[in-house]
Amino acid sequence: MALHSTSEDTIFALSSAAGRAGVAVVRVYGAKAVDVVEALCRSHLKPRSAVLSKLVDPQTGGMIDKGLVLWFPGPASFTGEGLAEFQVHGGRAVVAALIDALGRFEGCRMAEPGEFALRAFENGKIDLSQAEGLADLIDAETEAQRVQAVRQAGGALSRLTELWRGRLIEAMGLVEAAIDFSDEADVADRAVDQAEARAGELKSEISRHLDDGHGGEILRDGLQVVFAGAPNVGKSSLLNAVARRDVAIVSSEAGTTRDVIEVKLDLEGLPVVVSDTAGLREASGDVEREGVRRTRARVQDADLVVWVLDASDIGAKEEAPQVGPNGELLLLVNKCDLDSGREVGGCPGAGVLRVSAKTGEGLGELIKSVAAVAGRKTGAGEDSVITRARHRQHLTDCCRYLASFLGRSSDVELRAEDLRLAADALGRISGRVDPEDVLDEVFARFCIGK
Numbered sequence: 001m002a003l004h005s006t007s008e009d010t011i012f013a014l015s016s017a018a019g020r021a022g023v024a025v026v027r028v029y030g031a032k033a034v035d036v037v038e039a040l041c042r043s044h045l046k047p048r049s050a051v052l053s054k055l056v057d058p059q060t061g062g063m064i065d066k067g068l069v070l071w072f073p074g075p076a077s078f079t080g081e082g083l084a085e086f087q088v089h090g091g092r093a094v095v096a097a098l099i100d101a102l103g104r105f106e107g108c109r110m111a112e113p114g115e116f117a118l119r120a121f122e123n124g125k126i127d128l129s130q131a132e133g134l135a136d137l138i139d140a141e142t143e144a145q146r147v148q149a150v151r152q153a154g155g156a157l158s159r160l161t162e163l164w165r166g167r168l169i170e171a172m173g174l175v176e177a178a179i180d181f182s183d184e185a186d187v188a189d190r191a192v193d194q195a196e197a198r199a200g201e202l203k204s205e206i207s208r209h210l211d212d213g214h215g216g217e218i219l220r221d222g223l224q225v226v227f228a229g230a231p232n233v234g235k236s237s238l239l240n241a242v243a244r245r246d247v248a249i250v251s252s253e254a255g256t257t258r259d260v261i262e263v264k265l266d267l268e269g270l271p272v273v274v275s276d277t278a279g280l281r282e283a284s285g286d287v288e289r290e291g292v293r294r295t296r297a298r299v300q301d302a303d304l305v306v307w308v309l310d311a312s313d314i315g316a317k318e319e320a321p322q323v324g325p326n327g328e329l330l331l332l333v334n335k336c337d338l339d340s341g342r343e344v345g346g347c348p349g350a351g352v353l354r355v356s357a358k359t360g361e362g363l364g365e366l367i368k369s370v371a372a373v374a375g376r377k378t379g380a381g382e383d384s385v386i387t388r389a390r391h392r393q394h395l396t397d398c399c400r401y402l403a404s405f406l407g408r409s410s411d412v413e414l415r416a417e418d419l420r421l422a423a424d425a426l427g428r429i430s431g432r433v434d435p436e437d438v439l440d441e442v443f444a445r446f447c448i449g450k
Ligand SMILES: Nc1nc2c(ncn2[C@@H]2O[C@H](COP(=O)(O)OP(=O)(O)OP(=O)(O)O)[C@@H](O)[C@H]2O)c(=O)[nH]1
Pocket: 230, 231, 232, 233, 234, 235, 236, 237, 238, 249, 250, 251, 252, 253, 254, 255, 256, 257, 258, 277, 278, 279, 280, 334, 335, 336, 337, 338, 355, 356, 357, 358, 359
């Protein structure tokens, strides 16, 4: 997608899902939207009211469909431009005929994915973090994700960063005053002291938000749970059992699973991604070796590693895997229907659960334990405002510049520059500063029609 929308063009797209449906919504944004709506309806429409109208192809004179039409003059629309909305019967041919007729208007073209939202951003209707929130809202699959996305689309992060930025600008004003009054030492010193106090408070406030255990990011991406262990212990059987469908191949042959297989689950409103992996052992060929490499990488990145053991084959001293810095470990003794009765030794600090993928025993407990980790790690119910690595990066940068400001005792010009850089880092979150770097990243991921 082009980094900037060509704002002279009037753009249109199917905003509802593609495919057969009861109703389809087609939206048209731009200067020509009014001409389009009047030509298709063959009448002058009252703004902001729904009108049932025949839609006639202006070129052929044939009727496309009859539907509800809404006309919103700018600037009170999502993008700030005129908006025509057509709600027609959701048949593929109806939508195709309407889209075809729209494309024949001079200066009208199909919108790129995310181009409506890009225009809303360019016209100052939403900022970058709100646009991210909208994308998350469209992608939200669980209740907790929806709540977080609504909060962000509503500007929770924007309001907070703008508040912080405002306080930073006040501190910058004080440092500027110190520069202006440098020949009056006590006035200058007092101004710098005040700026330091403000910067110090701000730094600890932002640090508190950064120290949130990545809850917002985990909620957005889903808690990453990895089933790992030796071959044949029943990892794939467990995945099928928790997913309640036959996702992975199960066999008595050791080394059945080679690739990582992921299943998304909704556990009490929290998103969880469970991955089944290749059994860890000395691999016997290139494919298995690659599988084992992928397992190890997943174990490193997981939020929760479920280390699966076979109840009929427990060693006296099982070796727990090395999990990543933020990962947790849960030991799962599977095949407890074949129980040897032996305890697991050698894995201090990890919880142990006994289950059977075959009989279903203990699976409820397993799901409860995973949901508990998800609840704890996402800080469910708390107001995480950082939902992406991008936000974390800019806030970390801001704290670094504030630390640099607080760490210098002289050179007030450099200290002023530290505060300016800190304010810029905050401005990047809302896209107020240097938005070009991330526009593609944010908007190209939207679906078409938003
Ligand atoms: N009795 C019993 N057998 C089980 C249980 N879970 C799995 N099995 C059997 O154990 C064998 C291996 O199961 P898989 O689920 O393929 O094991 P895996 O850990 O995915 O194996 P790899 O993919 O080779 O690493 C199959 O024959 C399963 O039917 C269980 O709870 N009880």
